[in-house]
Amino acid sequence: MPILVVLALVLALGIKMFFVQAFSIPSESMQNTLQVGDRVLVDKLTPWFGSKPQRGEVVVFHDPGGWLPGKTGEPNAVQKALSFVGLMPSADEKDLIKRVIAVGGDTVECSGSGPVKVNGDALEEAFVYPGNTPCGDKPFGPINVPKGKIWVMGDHRQDSSDSRYHQDLPGGGTIDEDQVIGRAFAVAWPVTRWASLSASR
Structure with a gap:
């Protein structure tokens, strides 16, 4: 039995490190696509084979610096252990989840009430939260x-x-591709919200 437990933990750790990791949604910023408390599964494997973030994908990425406030509390030892082996979402890492709107070489902008334009073409964003405008309260650009x-x-x-809100930081609001952990491809929990997350353009 102890050997089986060790093997299970090693397997879980290997999956988390190289293949799939669970992340918890902490805020309303991705509604209605994702709700607070949803657990999403993130594909960490394809970046190993040179895959780059694509427009429309939902990605998880490390805080590039200054996007998130300081930690408000320390997870307990059990949370840390389960997070380490991938059996719980990340307990203390500072990660975010957003949708990729533009990639390197693109020019992106949004004026007035929208729409968002990439390289001069208006995006059809059916996923935008009902009642919101494509620009929200923050028109921007054009940004290369x-x-x-x-x-x-x-x-x-x-x-x-x-x-939009971090253009005063290094990078002008953009994220390094190297900061991307992976692509969120499914809502795994709660079971009533099981769904795939395909790229929307």
Whole structure:
């Protein structure tokens, strides 16, 4: 039995490190696509084979610096252990989840009540939270996204502190592709919300 337990933990850790990891949704910034408390599964494998973030994908990424406030509390030892082996969502890492709107080489902008335009083409964003405008309360651009960077926004445009609100930081609101942990591909919990997360353009 102890050997089986050890093997299970090693397998879980390996899956978390190289294949799939669970993340918990902490805020309303991705409604209605994702709700607070949803657990999403993130594909960490494809970036190993050179896959880059694509427009429309929902991605999890590390805080590039200054996007999230300081920690408000320390997880207990059990939470840390379960998070470490991937049996619980990340307990103390500072990660975010948003939708990729533009990638390196794109020009992105949004004026007035929208729509968001990428390289001059208006986006059809059916996923935007009902009642929100594509720009939310923060028109922007035009912004040239540097190579190796992405521009991200939450689906709940008026309740998402995303690239629009961090243009004063290094990177001008863009995220390094290297900061991306992976692509969220499914809602795993609660079971009543099981669903795949396909890229929307």
